[in-house]
Amino acid sequence: MTERYRLGSPIETCAVTENLPILKKDIPFFSRTEDNGFILKLDKNDIVYGLGEQVRGINKRGWKYTSCSADNCNHQEDTNSLYGTHNFFIVSGSVLFGVFFDYAGTINYDIGYANYDTLHITADDYNMDVYIITGAIEKDIVKEFRSLIGRSYIAPKWAFGYGQSRWGYKSAEDIRNVANEYKKRHIPLDSIYLDIDYMERFKDFTVNEQAFPDFADFCAEMKKEGIHLVPIIDAGVKIESGYDVYEEGVKNNFFCKDKDGNDFVGAVWPGRVHFPDFFKPETREWFGSKYSFLIEKGVEGFWNDMNEPAIFFTDDRLESVINRVNELSKSDMGIYDYFEFTGIVAGISNNIEDYKKFFHTVNGERIPHNKVHNLYGYNMTKAAGEAFESISPEKRILMYSRSSCIGAHRYGGIWQGDNKSWWSHLLMNFQMMPSLNMAGFLYTGADLGGFGSDTTEDLMLRWLQLGVFTPLMRNHSALGTREQELYRFDNCDDCKKMVEIRYGLIPYIYSEYMKAVLKNEMMFRPLSFDFRDDEMVKSVEDQLLLGDELMLAPVYTQNAVGRYVYLPEEMKLVRMRSLDDYDTEILTKGHHYVKADLNELIFFIRKGKAIPVGKSAENTALLCDDTLVLMGYDGTGYALYSDDGISKNYSIDDNLKIIK
Ligand code: MIG
Numbered sequence: 001m002t003e004r005y006r007l008g009s010p011i012e013t014c015a016v017t018e019n020l021p022i023l024k025k026d027i028p029f030f031s032r033t034e035d036n037g038f039i040l041k042l043d044k045n046d047i048v049y050g051l052g053e054q055v056r057g058i059n060k061r062g063w064k065y066t067s068c069s070a071d072n073c074n075h076q077e078d079t080n081s082l083y084g085t086h087n088f089f090i091v092s093g094s095v096l097f098g099v100f101f102d103y104a105g106t107i108n109y110d111i112g113y114a115n116y117d118t119l120h121i122t123a124d125d126y127n128m129d130v131y132i133i134t135g136a137i138e139k140d141i142v143k144e145f146r147s148l149i150g151r152s153y154i155a156p157k158w159a160f161g162y163g164q165s166r167w168g169y170k171s172a173e174d175i176r177n178v179a180n181e182y183k184k185r186h187i188p189l190d191s192i193y194l195d196i197d198y199m200e201r202f203k204d205f206t207v208n209e210q211a212f213p214d215f216a217d218f219c220a221e222m223k224k225e226g227i228h229l230v231p232i233i234d235a236g237v238k239i240e241s242g243y244d245v246y247e248e249g250v251k252n253n254f255f256c257k258d259k260d261g262n263d264f265v266g267a268v269w270p271g272r273v274h275f276p277d278f279f280k281p282e283t284r285e286w287f288g289s290k291y292s293f294l295i296e297k298g299v300e301g302f303w304n305d306m307n308e309p310a311i312f313f314t315d316d317r318l319e320s321v322i323n324r325v326n327e328l329s330k331s332d333m334g335i336y337d338y339f340e341f342t343g344i345v346a347g348i349s350n351n352i353e354d355y356k357k358f359f360h361t362v363n364g365e366r367i368p369h370n371k372v373h374n375l376y377g378y379n380m381t382k383a384a385g386e387a388f389e390s391i392s393p394e395k396r397i398l399m400y401s402r403s404s405c406i407g408a409h410r411y412g413g414i415w416q417g418d419n420k421s422w423w424s425h426l427l428m429n430f431q432m433m434p435s436l437n438m439a440g441f442l443y444t445g446a447d448l449g450g451f452g453s454d455t456t457e458d459l460m461l462r463w464l465q466l467g468v469f470t471p472l473m474r475n476h477s478a479l480g481t482r483e484q485e486l487y488r489f490d491n492c493d494d495c496k497k498m499v500e501i502r503y504g505l506i507p508y509i510y511s512e513y514m515k516a517v518l519k520n521e522m523m524f525r526p527l528s529f530d531f532r533d534d535e536m537v538k539s540v541e542d543q544l545l546l547g548d549e550l551m552l553a554p555v556y557t558q559n560a561v562g563r564y565v566y567l568p569e570e571m572k573l574v575r576m577r578s579l580d581d582y583d584t585e586i587l588t589k590g591h592h593y594v595k596a597d598l599n600e601l602i603f604f605i606r607k608g609k610a611i612p613v614g615k616s617a618e619n620t621a622l623l624c625d626d627t628l629v630l631m632g633y634d635g636t637g638y639a640l641y642s643d644d645g646i647s648k649n650y651s652i653d654d655n656l657k658i659i660k
Helices: 136-151 172-186 216-222 244-252 282-292 317-331 337-344 352-356 369-391 423-436 456-469 492-518
Strands: 002-007 038-041 047-050 063-067 088-092 095-101 107-111 118-123 128-133 162-164 190-195 230-232 266-268 272-273 301-305 360-361 365-368 398-400 413-415 471-476 524-526 544-546 551-553 562-565 570-577 579-586 590-595 603-607 611-612 631-633 637-639 656-657
Touching: 002 136, 038 492, 047 423, 088 301, 088 423, 095 136, 128 136, 136 337, 136 423, 162 492, 172 190, 172 216, 244 272, 244 282, 282 369, 301 369, 352 369, 360 369, 360 413, 365 369, 369 398, 423 456, 423 524, 423 544, 456 471, 456 492, 492 570, 492 611, 570 590, 611 637
Parallel strands: 162 190, 162 471, 190 230, 230 301, 301 398, 398 413
Antiparallel strands: 002 128, 038 118, 047 088, 063 107, 088 095, 095 128, 107 118, 266 272, 360 365, 524 544, 544 551, 551 603, 562 590, 570 579, 570 603, 611 631, 637 656
16 A cells, blocks of 8 residues: 655655545654654664665665765765665565655665664655555565556667677777677677767767768668667767757757856866756757667667766866865965865865756756756656657667666666676675665666776676676776776686576566566565565575576675575575586575586576576577576476567567466
């Protein structure tokens, strides 16, 4: 059951698609503090699940989190905000309910941080809708919540193939070279990503013609090889006279305004930019229509970046910092001066004070950015998603975004942002999967191998082993870091085998993804959602269920030759070196140490279940359901969802078939 409550007069977020009556009584479960905050006393064993894209574990208890979308490529355990904000969580234990704060501003969640037994929530202001969802089990609560917020975005099937990306590919030649290196080794590949360097001076909806002399031909050439080019689109529009996107935006008042009503100026990649005011329907329609510039050239997918929005600096901040630095440089730079110096310089970019300096028009009303900050990336993705319906009514277009909030899940997926080539981030990205699913984000995955920092070949391989299962399977890395295309490593052949395993499993992974989307369910779940009476699973933080068939237990530490797992029931261990070199073993309920050499992928098939496994192919277009055989327990079938992967007939009845 879902109940809706209203505090004050909220700004419409369009997160929810159902219009429930507003109840005029006290919000259950919580008590209110004098300053309007929410308090819930937690029992010793209560668990808090959710909050979408956030640091730390599956159980969110014991830390403080802030919903304020942040570009933070240095995030760690003590970070409070990441790229997206997802204000939905479930408290499970002495009580069982879900809560969604439908709110555009900043919320702080102290989940047993100041006091381990207290959940304390505060917000910028208290103009919000609060939804309380109850149900018999966590899965029911999630399902009910997901039906409230509408069906998740559906990616084309080719987007389940392996993707290679790196910030630093500069030309058609660079891309061709990547494609060739993969082809030469017959490593499956479905997409190569174009990062900002494909553009002309980082201008959205342009192509650098020196580097890509005939972009449409190049797209066609790659498509012949089965490779999709996926360009990046940034939020900021370069200020440059003669540049059509800039000129049109200025002329039609499509950009955010400063306090005096002039187009607001920030600086990002291209230098000075204006930010489209995606809250205006006419801006969304205009910006969305621009994607056709690339679609007409053969592009079928995009990633939206820097849409928190990230701001390198604003001119007035830059000036005041430079002035202050000049003053400080004349002092003797004692420790406090030195701290001030490093602090103000580091604080130039993504300074939340800058979010107060510009304004949107929301339903005809002028609203400062900081009041609706978390909705900015969402509305950029919505601009694209809405436009694709008319630009490409028949065919799915791949879209995923860096920033998001609930609502954006209907228009695109997300990637998990700028992680690092750290083992701890492998685990963190894994732990994030269920909470993202709770919030409606099913098409998602991490930058495999890690984005920032130098990767190592063992980390790459272990991360690929996790990526085998995530809908988005993309290797991406930052400019200046160690190159991490699979062919850079001595263990390339082992990497290749993992990618081939992925292609053998795509029919299953795609099927589970589609079922989860169409039934408003989670593809990835904590063990405790299914094994509710098992006390042990409540603290399992490094294993997840995938669909109804699998349990995942990735290896996420360096130099490991295996790992401990806990099995809440008997399961069949699968240890795979390649699609046709594997062993299986039935393990009893309980604790086990499972060996997994670096070149071995381990996963578990649940008792009485089986999954379809096919043959690999050089790209998804060449995959064929006819080769599927069941792996797992004998005497059982699997209900496979399968469609053409590109058109928009998603009927579950038409597309399900039982494989025996
Ligand atoms: O400030 O376009 O998250 O994936 O490679 C960095 C360059 C801007 C951030 C994205 C990352 C991308 C990078 N971008």
